[in-house]
Amino acid sequence: MKKPLRSLVLSPEDTVAVLLEKGSKGDIVTAGDQPIVLLEDIEFAHKVLIKDSAKNAPVIKYGVEIGYMLAETPKGSWIHGHNMGCDRGKKRREQLK
Amino acid sequence: MKIMGYRRADGRVGIRNHVAVIPSVFCANNVVERIARAVEGAVALRHPVGCSQVGYDLELTARTLSAMGTHPNVAAVLVVGLGCERFKPTELYESVKKSGKPVEMLVIQDEGGSSSTIAKGIEIARRFIQQEKNRSRVECDISELTVALKCGGTDATSGLAANPVVGAMSDRLVEHGGSSILSELNELIGTEDMLAGRAINKDVADKVYAAIYGIEDKLRSGCDERYAGRNELISPGNYDGGVSNIVEKALGGVYKGGKSPVTDVLEYAIPARPGQKGLFLMNYESHDGEVVTGMIGCGAQVVAFTSGRGTPAGFPLAPVIKLTGNSFMYNKMRENFDFSASDIIEGTATIEEQGQKLFEMVVEVANGKLTAAEKLESYELFCVARALGGHNNTLP
Numbered sequence: 001m002k003k004p005l006r007s008l009v010l011s012p013e014d015t016v017a018v019l020l021e022k023g024s025k026g027d028i029v030t031a032g033d034q035p036i037v038l039l040e041d042i043e044f045a046h047k048v049l050i051k052d053s054a055k056n057a058p059v060i061k062y063g064v065e066i067g068y069m070l071a072e073t074p075k076g077s078w079i080h081g082h083n084m085g086c087d088r089g090k091k092r093r094e095q096l097k
Numbered sequence: 098m099k100i101m102g103y104r105r106a107d108g109r110v111g112i113r114n115h116v117a118v119i120p121s122v123f124c125a126n127n128v129v130e131r132i133a134r135a136v137e138g139a140v141a142l143r144h145p146v147g148c149s150q151v152g153y154d155l156e157l158t159a160r161t162l163s164a165m166g167t168h169p170n171v172a173a174v175l176v177v178g179l180g181c182e183r184f185k186p187t188e189l190y191e192s193v194k195k196s197g198k199p200v201e202m203l204v205i206q207d208e209g210g211s212s213s214t215i216a217k218g219i220e221i222a223r224r225f226i227q228q229e230k231n232r233s234r235v236e237c238d239i240s241e242l243t244v245a246l247k248c249g250g251t252d253a254t255s256g257l258a259a260n261p262v263v264g265a266m267s268d269r270l271v272e273h274g275g276s277s278i279l280s281e282l283n284e285l286i287g288t289e290d291m292l293a294g295r296a297i298n299k300d301v302a303d304k305v306y307a308a309i310y311g312i313e314d315k316l317r318s319g320c321d322e323r324y325a326g327r328n329e330l331i332s333p334g335n336y337d338g339g340v341s342n343i344v345e346k347a348l349g350g351v352y353k354g355g356k357s358p359v360t361d362v363l364e365y366a367i368p369a370r371p372g373q374k375g376l377f378l379m380n381y382e383s384h385d386g387e388v389v390t391g392m393i394g395c396g397a398q399v400v401a402f403t404s405g406r407g408t409p410a411g412f413p414l415a416p417v418i419k420l421t422g423n424s425f426m427y428n429k430m431r432e433n434f435d436f437s438a439s440d441i442i443e444g445t446a447t448i449e450e451q452g453q454k455l456f457e458m459v460v461e462v463a464n465g466k467l468t469a470a471e472k473l474e475s476y477e478l479f480c481v482a483r484a485l486g487g488h489n490n491t492l493p
Contacts, residue, residue, distance in 0.1 A: 006444045010261075018339070043339065045257065045338055046339035062352065064348055066341070066342065067344065080339070081336065086341070086344055
């Protein structure tokens with residue numbers, strides 16, 4: 001079996017890990033005690049989901065919600081702007097109305 | 098815990114003993130630079146402001162130049178004015194004099210031109226250097242130390258390694274009774290709930306919201322639909338580096354402030370009240386030079402500056418510690434860096450371990466160890482903030 005990729009979970013409650021090296025589909029990261037298989041190629045410093053997440057479930061990094069899932073997504077997926085929403089700007093605009 | 102510093106007449110503690118030559122207006126820059134160049138140990142504070150300004154913009158200039166003249170890293174000051182400028186050299190002279198520091202003033206129009214002013218200025222600066230030659234450091238408590246926290250030339254490693262290491266250092270300093278200042282509020286949009294939640298009371302929490310929303314609304318008012326692609330807060334480089342949105346980007350930056358409570362929100366170049374200690378925010382944006390100048394104006398004696406891409410910029414009056422989480426850039430620009438946090442990316446050290454090492458380096462630098470930027474005499478970070486037009490950038 002291939003050696004797990006180096007990765008960083010910044011806070012225990014996080015739902016994503018950050019890859020510290022470039023990963024390919026089928027590579028493994030270890031988050032907590034469970035191995036997670038990458039479902040696609042993921043670049044250095046990008047995020048991989050480490051917890052199966054329902055649509056609208058929060059994405060947690062640094063122990064803080066950074067966005068929400070746009071669709072139900074399995075662990076091992078690459079997380080970025082294509083599948084994670086963020087309403088921070090909209091929230092402020094609505095506050096100002 | 099103790100550091101070895103310089104105790105000034107007004108009770109503040111410096112960690113450098115500079116003789117500063119400060120122009121009250123940009124017209125005096127050449128005279129100021131020629132004086133400083135001729136006198137070993139004198140530092141010129143070149144700037145582009147001091148005239149044709151009104152209102153808050155002129156106030157920022159006056160406040161910033163006075164804050165430099167009264168800064169505890171400065172032993173003595175020579176003010177050089179032109180004579181007809183909007184920011185009067187006498188105002189700068191009087192504010193430095195009030196702090197109890199040795200100060201002299203030359204006005205080019207009164208002295209009869211550049212050469213005679215330069216000759217007199219050299220004489221005065223030499224005398225100041227002579228007076229300071231034998232001043233030795235004295236024991237001071239580390240609670241007198243304030244570190245400015247800054248990131249610039251950010252890459253993917255900054256938010257993962259270098260910034261959290263700075264945060265761990267900041268938490269150590271605050272535990273020892275010292276202070277740190279976090280700013281660049283435009284980079285902290287999205288972390289206001291967390292920061293307000295760490296405020297020491299409701300008033301400070303309200304100030305955190307007012308400051309971050311104030312900057313956000315100002316930025317939004319500057320957005321222009323005619324120029325597509327010029328209205329984004331995160332750069333294509335950020336996105337390609339794995340940062341998905343402004344909240345995630347802000348979290349990578351906010352950890353420079355560690356996890357300490359927020360003591361207060363400071364205004365640009367106005368120090369905290371005597372006795373106030375801990376983590377502060379300063380209400381300003383993220384131009385490297387302007388924000389560092391403001392934080393030093395707030396009393397920071399040293400800067401911890403993270404940079405994934407590498408920047409040589411330093412400050413004339415204060416040591417700037419450069420650190421990176423990127424081992425490739427650390428080796429490539431070795432002479433410009435003081436500290437590598439790349440062990441975290443390699444997986445061979447923890448953020449806490451590296452934070453403790455950085456804390457020890459801050460103490461060494463406070464005690465006199467020169468930083469890379471000091472050795473290279475890099476002074477680009479001295480930039481006086483401007484506030485043009487209707488943007489007055491103040492708290493309500």
